[in-house]
Amino acid sequence: MISQHSExxxxxxxxxxxxxxxxxxxxxxxxxxxxxxxxxxLAACKKRVLLxxxxxxxxxxxxxxxxxxxxxxxxxxxxxxxxxxxxxAVPSMVPGMSVVPSDVNLSGAEIELINLPQRERRxxxxxxxxxxDYDYILIDCPPALGLLTLNALVAADAVxxxxxxxxxxxxxxxxxxxxxxxxKRNFNPDLEIQGIVLTMYDRxxxxxxxxxxxxxxxxxxxxxxxVIPRNVRVSEAPSHGKxxxxxxxxxxxxxxxxxxxxxxxxxxxxxxGLSGAGPGVLGGLAxxxxxxxxxxxxAG
Ligand code: ADP
Ligand code: MG
Numbered sequence: 537m538i539s540q541h542s543e544x545x546x547x548x549x550x551x552x553x554x555x556x557x558x559x560x561x562x563x564x565x566x567x568x569x570x571x572x573x574x575x576x577x578l579a580a581c582k583k584r585v586l587l588x589x590x591x592x593x594x595x596x597x598x599x600x601x602x603x604x605x606x607x608x609x610x611x612x613x614x615x616x617x618x619x620x621x622x623x624x625a626v627p628s629m630v631p632g633m634s635v636v637p638s639d640v641n642l643s644g645a646e647i648e649l650i651n652l653p654q655r656e657r658r659x660x661x662x663x664x665x666x667x668x669d670y671d672y673i674l675i676d677c678p679p680a681l682g683l684l685t686l687n688a689l690v691a692a693d694a695v696x697x698x699x700x701x702x703x704x705x706x707x708x709x710x711x712x713x714x715x716x717x718x719x720k721r722n723f724n725p726d727l728e729i730q731g732i733v734l735t736m737y738d739r740x741x742x743x744x745x746x747x748x749x750x751x752x753x754x755x756x757x758x759x760x761x762x763v764i765p766r767n768v769r770v771s772e773a774p775s776h777g778k779x780x781x782x783x784x785x786x787x788x789x790x791x792x793x794x795x796x797x798x799x800x801x802x803x804x805x806x807x808x809g810l811s812g813a814g815p816g817v818l819g820g821l822a823x824x825x826x827x828x829x830x831x832x833x834x835a836g
Contacts (some may be wrong), residue, residue: 552667553586554804556674557692558728561715562708563679566735568595569770569780571676572791574696576779577797578747579633583671586625586777588614590659590688591678592645597637601777602630604637612641614662615687616648621662622669630779631655646683656723657681660691681715689719694730696800698764701734728738730803732759733796736766762796765789 568591575587589596589604590611593642597604604610608626612618614636625634629832642676651657663673674696675688695716709732720727727740738744752759764770770789773780781790 553584553663553670553673554694555663555667555692556672556694556696557677557685557688558674558696559677559685559688559712560697560699561679561681561685561712562700565700566733566764567591567679568599568676569774570696570698570733570735570764570793570796571674572596572599572774572779573770573781573793574797574800575633575672575674576630576781577793577794578672578674578800579630580781580794581797581801583632584669585630585633585676586621586636586666586670586673587628587633588621588636588659588675588688590642590675590684591638592640592643592679592684594638594640594642595774596637597635597669598777599774600630600635600779602626602628602635602637604639608637610642611636611638611646615642615645615658617652617658617683618734625666629782642684649683649687656686656690659687660724665690681712685687686719686723689716689727690723691706692724692727694728696730697732698735699732699751700736701744702721703743703747705747706750709751709755716791730800733762733764734759735764737763738766760796760799762792762799764792764796 558567560567571587574804575585579585587596594604604815609619609624610783611624614621614624624636626637628635649658652658654661659675675692677685697709697712716727716729732751734748734751737748748763756816767787767789769784769787770780773783776783780787781793784790809817
């Protein structure tokens with residue numbers, strides 16, 4: 537029988553898309569906003585981008601003015617095996633970016649998948665078929681660590697974690713890191729953390745500031761320098777069915793997502809060893825509770 541490692545390597549050939557799962561089991565932390573706007577910013581950097589909406593709420597789809605309802609194929613059909621990803625992908629209003637929408641049926645998929653073969657690899661197997669068509673594939677995960685998110689983590693090369701700087705942020709993060717480590721051990725040995733992005737950041741809020749400092753102390757270089765500020769234009773954009781970059785390019789939120797895309801691309805170019813986002817970081821997370829390097833360490 538083929539080993540897990542070589543099976544994964546076969547699925548991931550050279551010159552093919554890098555796949556990021558945008559994950560955090562907590563709702564309302566900015567996953568969808570980050571998926572939509574990072575995807576848009578990467579497309580603006582001339583990358584071929586596919587955004588897969590894997591949340592039954594379909595916020596990424598509606599935020600881009602795309603509907604997964606009606607007769608169209610969507611991520612539900614992809615997971616259940618009645619459509620290929622290429623059939624479910626539709627062009628978005630952003631040049632160079634396609635979307636695989638979701639719809640409410642996806643909430644039933646968690647249960648329908650249980651008895652299907654390869655239930656945690658179904659998205660990975662589908663993604664393998666279109667890797668050569670894109671530079672980046674982003675997967676917007678639902679706010680839970682169920683079978684949908686598991687499919688995303690098994691399909692992904694790396695996880696990008698949006699984190700809202702609030703009181704329980706670190707606890708939630710350590711749960712997520714444990715899950716990522718479990719997925720790495722059991723299904724996807726190459727899984728890395730691309731990075732952690734602080735979202736809805738409010739500089740005038742002291743708690744925000746304290747939590748951000750803690751997160752940087754514990755997670756070290758995994759945390760992007762870029763911080764996404766709380767910005768009303770970001771929250772208005774989805775109701776216009778647009779990424780904020782198309783809604784108001786000059787606002788602070790748009791500029792932050794452009795800066796995040798640049799940072800993501802820099803890490804990609806640096807490669808796992810140098811980027812600080814490679815297996816080293818994930819390894820360093822194991823104890824989580826023991827700082828991976830404090831702010832002072834890194835300044836000095
Ligand atoms: P998740 O996908 O993690 O549930 P969302 O991306 O949907 O989170 O964000 C939750 C809510 O917060 C949405 O209403 C969104 O518009 C808003 N939001 C996200 N990021 C920002 C931001 N930087 N500034 C202001 N509002 C934001
Ligand atoms: Mg969401």
